[in-house]
Amino acid sequence: MKKVIVLLFAILSFCAFSQEDFDRKVILLKSKISKTKGIEKLKLLDSLSRFISVDKVQHNFDSITQETINYAFKFKDYDIVFDRTSALIFYYANRINKPRKAVEVFNDFKNKQMNYEDNDLLARLYTNAGDAYFFSGEIKTSISIYNKAEDFALKDNDSSLYASARTYKASAYIDTGNYAKGAQLLNETASFFTRKKDTFKLLGARIELANLYSRIGFYKEAEIERNQIIKIKKYQGKRASLIPTLYNAAIDENKKGNQHKRIEYLEIAHKKINNNEAFYFKPILYYGLLSAYSQNDSLVKAKNFFHFIEENYGTLENIPYEARYRSCLADYYLGIKKFKKSKIEAEKALAIFSGSNDAEGTYQSYEKLAKANKALGDFEKAYDYSLKYRHSKDSVDNVQKARALSYYQTLYETEKRDFKIASQASEISLLGTQNELNKQRTLIGIAGLLALFSIIYLTRSRKFAVTKKGLQEQFSRNLINSQEEERLRIARELHDSVGQKLMLLSKQAKTKGENDLSDISDNTLEEIRSIARGLHPSNLERLGLTQSINALVYHMDMSTDLFFTEEIEVIDHILDKEAELHLFRIIQESLANIIKHAEARAVKIKIAKTAKDIKVMVHDNGKGFDFETKLKNKSLGLKTLLERTKIIGAILRIDSKINQGTLITLQIPTLHE
Structure with a gap:
């Protein structure tokens, strides 16, 4: 441990010294740029843009890079135009949270209508542009942009870049509600990165997959993925990066009602955190531990964390993750029976959660307020908050069920299609093998009696050929007819079973005033009807x-x-x-x-x-x-x-x-x- 501290001190000293050199070099480059023109100035601008990418905000990365792009376009140096445009889009979309600005840069780039054939640069640029549209909320557009990124990556024979674009596209499909497609893409890319031994990108795909499963209530599948993530990160020795995964696992265990495992995951995460790692996640972890101990009567442990949180975060002007901070204090005060304080903190948490449309945080706050008011003897308010808690939680559960139904429906159709293709291929192969065996037996018998039965052989051969052709035609006819019958059966099942249940869910949602859930149900119902129409053309009747x-x-x-x-x-x-x-x-x-x-x-x-x-x-x-x-x-x-x-x-x-x-x-x- 001592060696690690010494190493960190050396790195920090080096960084402090390097920052002075860095600033000097930036000033020197800017001075040279002001004194030069033409191609030489373009080269210096490009060098400056690339150099300051490690310190973007302080040295105006965006304005310098935009100037580089404009100057490169003037001299038709499209290599620089494409590379710096890609970097600028990434900067706006992924670094400073200005995705709309990134979209503007991309549209300006497209309007220039340049002919360019470097597929590697094009793939990277379109991948970053896909992120820009995704973070701007234009999810469907982002999918089409990611598709183009995949096409360029394939033309460049860059399978790793292709898989990365598909990973990002998976997130877009998940946001549109197509969870099965998202899971399929994430599983494909995870398998690819496993073969390539690209651990960093593999972990990214698996983390997305675990979060997807948790989002639709598949907690067992999420646990399997997270166990794989934990295993890989332990092998790498990356302690800090394990903490968010362990924290998310604890959340799932809490939803399942398994408090022992919830606390176990949080305590493992706590052991792996220290003063120099994962500062951004520290408050969240400590809030989670305080809530878990308070809710499970470990009040001595809860008290220690309460004092730590109050000393380190409660005194700050801007409390980190304030809604969660207020929520964990409400849990602690409930645990030590200071119900007035619990009520005050729960009300503050509710105001923040409601304002940010955090449905889970909202219904958890309702539950805390119901308990606090009941303990204070205000049974009317307690009953009111209890009703709000149940109503909000049911809404969240119903949305989760609708997501799971959509996932299973898409998965069912995909597996049904794949099964049909495999079944057809298997049956055709089996028929061919059987015919081949019959032919061999016939030939062996004829070979022994060739001289005596030559005429019979020719007759049998012709007859067999006709029979074989008839069998094949009859088989094909039966296969196609069976396929149509199966399509009709599935279409009726979707319409009569799943469709009716969705219609009932939609009506219940409308009755309860859950318009979002009603819209999801109606959209899913329309998709199922569309699938059913594709399976069997009912218009014919x-x-x-x-x-x-x-x-x-x-x-x-x-x-x-x-x-x-x-x-x-x-x-x-x-x-x-x-x-x-x-x-x-x-x-x-x-x-x-x-x-x-x-x-x-x-x-x-x-x-x-x-x-x-x-x-x-x-x-x-x-x-x-x-x-x-x-x-x-x-x-x-x-x-x-x-x-x-x-x-x-x-x-x-x-x-x-x-x-x-x-x-x-x-x-x-x-x-x-």
């Missing part, structure tokens, strides 16, 4: 095939930038119900592929009927593709189109050329003339 296709085209026209033109004749009641469903799915899959892959600007859809058939044409002006290559690569979407075409006895033709678009034509024979 209600509106008929023609109107269903028109509705599909209209929806895609409204939700994309594509320009649609359509000529759709009425084709209702010409095909049977199964064929109508397959035709709708073929058109739906074709349009979806255009939106996902074609990079087209316009799409034309034409459906015409004759006495003998129905003709469908879907034409786009996108980038096109090599049909044979797609087919050889076993494209699942393309094979599904071909199988559906066979089921309805139609003829499908796909004409596509690179950079010349794609034309899909489908000719379906009608059942009657």
Whole structure:
């Protein structure tokens, strides 16, 4: 320990000496800049901007960096423009909490419309810009910016930068309520950083994941993540950085009612803190210990912490984390039965928590006030605060349940999709293996009797080929039909079960005046209905095939930038119900592929009927593709189109050329003339 103190003293002495040198160098650089022009001045400005980044506020990092950017743009030195713009955006968004200013810098950068191909710098710049939009509250925009950062990172083959952008994007998804997507991204990046042995970024992903699980009430999962974090940080010997993780674990244990483990986590954190570490977190930890001891009748220990807190924080003009300070004093005074003082402190805490929209702090203050007023004999106020406590806590619990429901719903859909794909692949592989075994047995038998049974062999071979083809076609037909039946079943489950429960939750929330919860319930209900409509086109039964296709085209026209033109004749009641469903799915899959892959600007859809058939044409002006290559690569979407075409006895033709678009034509024979 003595060696550590000596080392710290040496470092502090060095820093004090270095600060003088630092200031002198800044003055010298500014003097040189004032005396130079042109490229030489640009180089000096760039050097100064990079040099003062360690002491940004004192030496006006923002104004100097902006001057560097403007000067670099004047001389078309885009390397400096991009690098310094990225640094300035990061400074505003991540250092001095001015994200709107960072967004302005980014928009100004985009308006300059520079052609630049350094994907590494672009990835970093867009990642910082994503942070700017995220901290400004423009969450959806931040996701699209992070997506661009990922694209640039992939082009630069920088997998670490790609994973970092996805980590930040996960936080954005979590803030939009898409907890399953956020968890998926965080798990992916955690696995990546584990493989890369990037401990710092791995810990960041795991901490975010633990906080996500805690936020939606998955305390067991949060505990597993935090145990991993604690294990890694112990191995690294980083005592101070462990403290927030231990404190958050204590909060979860308190919510679960496990007071023994709550105190255990807080005491471990207390042992790891000292006078030189984690000063910013010290007050929070001490407040937490005072509350825990006071609430669990450890009043001797509580008294020691009370005196420490009062001497070190209570006398300050600006008390750190004042709401929590007042709250822990209220707990202490309740514990030692000084109820008037407890009431005063709880009221002060309530005022701060309410003003900052801290729902948990608010309902905890209501609970303290209910206890204090009851002890003072003011039963009317005690009852009033008790009702407010229950109402506020129920609201928080209901929001948490809605988040968990949304998480499970998204997770269910994702796992269901992945299971279907794996199941289809497994069944197809099994059928292929079985056919191969049958073929081998037949060949072995024929090889022994080749001379005698050559004619029988040829006959059997032909018959087997026909049978195999028939089996494969029948299997594909059954597989697709089973898929449609499963989609219909899931859609009904979502609508009849989950949808009804959400509707009930929304009504209850409205009755209680919980508008935020009601809005969350309504939005989640609408999302579930949208998922159900995607799983099974109920419009076919209600509106008929023609109107269903028109509705599909209209929806895609409204939700994309594509320009649609359509000529759709009425084709209702010409095909049977199964064929109508397959035709709708073929058109739906074709349009979806255009939106996902074609990079087209316009799409034309034409459906015409004759006495003998129905003709469908879907034409786009996108980038096109090599049909044979797609087919050889076993494209699942393309094979599904071909199988559906066979089921309805139609003829499908796909004409596509690179950079010349794609034309899909489908000719379906009608059942009657």
